[in-house]
Amino acid sequence: MMNEPFSYPNNFLRFLGTGGARFAMLRQMRKTGGIWFTYGGLNGVVDPGPGSLYHMCSATPPLDPHELRAIMLTHRHLDHSTDINVTAEAMTGGGFEKQGMVVLPEDSAVGSGPVLLKYMAQKVGAVVIAEDGRRIDLGMGVTAEPVIHIHHGVDCFGYIFRKNGLRTWGMISDTRPLKHLAERYSECSLITLNVTFPNKKPRLDHMSAEDAGELLQKLHPEVALITHMGVIMIEAGPEKFAKIMSTPQTRAIAARDDMTIDLDTLKAYSKVDIECRESSFLPIDG
Ligand SMILES: [Zn+2]
Structure with a gap:
């Protein structure tokens, strides 16, 4: 344990939530604010669900x-x-500074019920529609490659983030298990994985811990972080699934709310809002 106040690494992820799916969200069993990233000088958030803005503003150190x-x-x-x-309103300084990019699937941006409101789309610097495999220049030399997923009839993508000289990191969102994931994410040293429940449910377009374990056997990232956990995962104790998913090449970690990952060293830190505590690697208990 260190006594100096924690400060964020140069490149990091912070979990603004690790809960997922309808009932874990509605009960706020865990936070559901998505993932903040600071990568190659670029700040971003992936999947700002309920509470995201609040969890940024209340984070220690602040985001x-x-x-x-x-x-x-x-x-x-x-x-x-x-x-x-x-x-988006915060990114644009209340709508007065036309800056920043919103990247989203087509059916999130257009049609009768876009989740990005039309007036807000005009206030941000750019709105980019994700297309499978087409790398998006996010600025600061950072690119994001959308990877097509299959998820209950909506357009859905994971993303692979790259910048010269930095580790490649990937996020796999809600999807049924797909063959191409093992190829597309193969260069990632760190992967965040949405794992909604423990056992396979082929009828549902989500990954189970079993599916995720099989995928990691093929992918071999150095670190895999499990997030977007549903009620059954949370109640069962996701750490035990992470332990099972770990391989000689891959350290699997059940992410916790507010956990911060150094993208250079791949160290995981928890409870940074009380005092800096570098968590032991696997499993992270206490
Ligand atoms: Zn979903």
């Missing part, structure tokens, strides 16, 4: 939503998207 330059959506479901407009 300033005005400093955001990328807001990324994997899909339009409420547990991923409710705070997209307020975070």
Whole structure:
């Protein structure tokens, strides 16, 4: 344990929530604000679900939503998207500074019920529609490659983030297990994975811990972080699933709310709002 106040690494992820799916969200069993990233000088958030803006503003050390330059959506479901407009308003300084990019699937942006409100789309610097495999230049030399997912009839993508000289990190969102994931994410040293429940449910377009374990056997990232957990995962204790998913090459970690990952060292930190505590790697208990 260190006594100096915690400060964020140069490149990091912070979980503004690790809960997912309808009932874990509605009960706020865990926070549901998505993932903040600071990567190669670029600040962004992926999937600003319920509470996202609040969890940025109340984070210790603080995360300033005005400093955001990328807001990324994997899909339009409420547990991923409710705070997209307020975070966009914060990114644009209340709508007075036309800056930053919103990246989202087509059906989140257009049609009769876009989740990004039309007036807000005009206030941000740019709105970019994700297309499978087409790399998006987010600025500061950072690119995001959308990876097509299949998820209950909505347009849904994961993303792979790259910048020269930095580790490649990928996020796999809500999807049924798909063959191409093992190829597309193969260069990622760190992957965040939405794992909604423990056992396979082929009828549902979500990954179970079993599915995620099989995928990690093929992908071998150095670190895999499990997030977007549903009620059954949370109640069962996700750490035990992470332990099972770990391999000699991959350290799987059940993410916790507010956990911060150093994207250079791949160390995980928890409870930074009380005092800096570098968590032991696996499992992270206490
Ligand atoms: Zn969903």
